[in-house]
Amino acid sequence: MPQFAANLSMLYPELDFLDRFEAAAKDGFKAVEYLFPYAYESHELAARLQAHDLQQVLFNAPPGDWDQGERGLACLPGREAEFRTGIAKALAYAAALNCPRVHVMAGLLPAGMEREALRPTYVGNLRWAAAEAAKQGVDVLIEPINTRDIPRFFLNRQDHAHELIAEIGAPNVKVQFDLYHCQIVEGDVAMKIRQYLPTGRVGHFQIAGVPERHEPDVGEMNYPYLFKVIDEVAQQCGWTGWVGCEYRPSRGAQPGGTSAGLGWMKANAKASP
Ligand SMILES: O=C(O)C(=O)[C@@H](O)CO
Numbered sequence: 001m002p003q004f005a006a007n008l009s010m011l012y013p014e015l016d017f018l019d020r021f022e023a024a025a026k027d028g029f030k031a032v033e034y035l036f037p038y039a040y041e042s043h044e045l046a047a048r049l050q051a052h053d054l055q056q057v058l059f060n061a062p063p064g065d066w067d068q069g070e071r072g073l074a075c076l077p078g079r080e081a082e083f084r085t086g087i088a089k090a091l092a093y094a095a096a097l098n099c100p101r102v103h104v105m106a107g108l109l110p111a112g113m114e115r116e117a118l119r120p121t122y123v124g125n126l127r128w129a130a131a132e133a134a135k136q137g138v139d140v141l142i143e144p145i146n147t148r149d150i151p152r153f154f155l156n157r158q159d160h161a162h163e164l165i166a167e168i169g170a171p172n173v174k175v176q177f178d179l180y181h182c183q184i185v186e187g188d189v190a191m192k193i194r195q196y197l198p199t200g201r202v203g204h205f206q207i208a209g210v211p212e213r214h215e216p217d218v219g220e221m222n223y224p225y226l227f228k229v230i231d232e233v234a235q236q237c238g239w240t241g242w243v244g245c246e247y248r249p250s251r252g253a254q255p256g257g258t259s260a261g262l263g264w265m266k267a268n269a270k271a272s273p
């Protein structure tokens with residue numbers, strides 16, 4: 001069975017954010033990820049990780065003005081200075097949290113602009129971020145996201161992400177392969193795991209049921225099968241990364257709802273050799 005990380009932005013919604021670390025550890029998670037650490041001092045977060053014997057495996061760089069609908073700055077001409085300031089801040093947190101990867105969200109297509117016109121800005125920004133991250137051994141992740149959840153998001157498809165990575169040309173830029181988004185945008189998920197995991201360009205997986213983004217055992221995807229595919233290919237190519245549980249518990253913020261919904265994880269652990 002793959003190793004699962006709890007996404008603390010989505011799991012345990014009934015708890016204060018800092019209390020979600022303990023809840024995840026009690027449920028057997030050894031690692032966590034979340035969207036943004038910036039509302040907290042890095043030492044506070046590091047203390048929670050240490051107290052509960054958890055690894056921080058992923059978080060996002062600052063996305064611009066999230067409350068105003070921004071979803072990353074990487075593709076936006078004219079925002080390069082802000083992009084660089086955000087990357088520097090993310091890398092400072094990555095050092096303090098001993099986190100080996102940072103997700104850099106691409107951003108939304110500005111009104112009237114075509115995707116191709118933004119490519120030079122995106123590639124230039126990612127090259128700069130990759131060079132900075134490489135100085136401290138951090139990987140920069142890029143994630144294709146479906147346009148039902150984020151309309152006009154710049155990056156939607158696995159093939160586009162891998163094409164951009166080839167153009168960026170930095171060994172520490174990798175794909176955050178979210179199977180939920182992949183199923184919605186393009187499907188054929190198992191074959192895409194088989195195609196892309198051996199390239200060494202997949203840095204992290206994320207999972208959720210489709211279409212409601214609930215537990216992996218709710219909805220149209222056959223996750224027990226996909227976990228076996230990940231295990232098989234990972235073993236063949238020596239991949240040792242994490243699978244982030246980035247879903248909204250179907251029991252909502254009901255106390256204990258996240259833990260009660262983890263039957264899928266226990267079932268897959270039992271099924272593994
Ligand atoms: O939405 C997702 O999927 C993510 O992984 C986030 O980091 C970006 O919104």
Ligand SMILES: [Mg+2]
Pocket residue numbers: 143178206246
């Ligand atoms: Mg994701």
